[in-house]
Amino acid sequence: MESLMQSGKRMGRQTLIFSNPGAVISSGAIVGPMEGRGPLRECFDKVLMDDTWGEDSWEKAERKMFEQAVRTAMDKVELKQGDVDCLLGGDLLNQIISANFAARELKLPFLGLYGACSTMAESLLIGGMLLDGGYANCVACIATSHFSTAERQYRNPLEMGGQTTPTAQRTVTGAGCSIAANANFSGSRIYRNVFITAGTIGKVIDLGITDANNMGAAMAPAAADTLAAHLSDTGRGVMDYDLVVTGDLGRFGSEMFIDLCRDSGIDLIGRHMDCGNVIFSRDQKVDCGGSGCGCSAVVLNAHLLERIEKGELRRIFFMATGALMSPTSSMQSESIPGIAHGVVLERK
């Protein structure tokens, strides 16, 4: 595989090159009961027995997942509060309250991000820059989502018992955290071979999709745009990656992504994987797969990092995709813009 020879830190229009790349040293992934019955059931650190996790609201359960995913990842490598220089993350709730309230408990310097379901990649991208640039020695990057909080905020109260459409995806209940560190860090690690070597900042793309039950289609154009920018910026091809990962396009969105890439001359040659398509099995009847920023966060942190560590994957382009509407913008007849940020994770 071709490596990037570049003296500067920027390549092309949207891509950052990390010449002193941070390493992912630990991870934590907590999921809800339904995700815990899916194909990745053996991979998670914790599967909740019920989706309130003993709290008196789903929102408080989501916040607890965020906090405990960070603590789990920290505990695995025996990090104390003072060892983590910066927490970066977000969630889907209004004013990212899951992240904000969890950050209050974690007492870490905190940068709140909102990239909808692209948040896991956005946090790794900015976290990767903090490490590469020497601005931090150790960062925690995280995203979380919760089916029940998302339904009542974005769509209808669950109590209404509404039926889903054939294109609907199910918001993943889960929180995934990556802890990454640079060469100055001397503590223990559970991963020794996974590095964040580059990142591509996405643009907001909108092809006019207005169906809030077809988010995959709204996000696919952004994913295709960011992949094209990344390959153009770096002079690489799909062949240079073992996997091109998207966050939560789901079944229809993935087909659209592959078509859009083909239209712009990019053949994915069977190397595309969508986290939304692997989190649930077909017999779980979730229509078009998983979604939500927890989806890519838990698949990355419970599954993909381990595969890179073991050498099953040598280099992946991890893109998380976000749909940037709100109920207000939809009611004001707006279409759904999407964004995708990407990071290169590779074995060294």
Added chain:
Amino acid sequence: MESLMQSGKRMGRQTLIFSNPGAVISSGAIVGPMEGRGPLRECFDKVLMDDTWGEDSWEKAERKMFEQAVRTAMDKVELKQGDVDCLLGGDLLNQIISANFAARELKLPFLGLYGACSTMAESLLIGGMLLDGGYANCVACIATSHFSTAERQYRNPLEMGGQTTPTAQRTVTGAGCSIAANANFSGSRIYRNVFITAGTIGKVIDLGITDANNMGAAMAPAAADTLAAHLSDTGRGVMDYDLVVTGDLGRFGSEMFIDLCRDSGIDLIGRHMDCGNVIFSRDQKVDCGGSGCGCSAVVLNAHLLERIEKGELRRIFFMATGALMSPTSSMQSESIPGIAHGVVLERK
């Protein structure tokens, strides 16, 4: 004044040092009618005649302010779309739709941030890092808020005609954008002397305030915490700054901030200025002053940058303060956590 001698890029627990600091080269500030009748009326690039700006909703007007503040700042120094490497910003609306939809029109690589009213400082902090580290040559940092969109989202519909409490502040209708560039940038500039030399990442602090009409009190502890961290990290004192600026503590919040600083051994010796206290005059009857992330954004970009450029101020610590609750968290009986991020802006 003492300058920071430091070979690394990190100092202490929360502070980043920019040894190749980006310079603020241009700015744009657009405000609503009421802000346009306040003490800074001569400083703004545009004052709206009415707060819908010809759009059919306040949300669309807010989005337009965001977009036009960026375009105004770009136009002043003749920047084209391809000249700005990254847009960083956010707003107060659910899912930061003002920022997201404006970013769609601006077609720039975009990092969405949510720091509530701390967003202007958060964007300058991350933007400053992009420049210092060589990850970008030119960035646009921006925050916006709108009185009418904020009222109906966070409190009550304006049509209800509710009365304000004595501690209530008024959300500023305004968008402020700073364009900053590093030494690789060769274009024109309207400021030549204003540099982003350091940043301090805030922690989420919560002293248990639950009154959503007293946001200044909820944010003051975070501001005091970040200032203490900054001074401790850098070994500086208040004397090293011509001004310690806070975003929107308002009248009561400012008093609380000064008291909290004194309690931790920091005497502000009359060098504190709160943007919320200068945006409206007393006879405008806005109770405790301005708030919202547009407040610090427009005061910085319309007023403070110019004062540094002229040499009236040589070094300031610009802190924007955010209250991190949502209506949902308040209804679930949560208190209001706050966060404050800070950047050092100085003449060189």
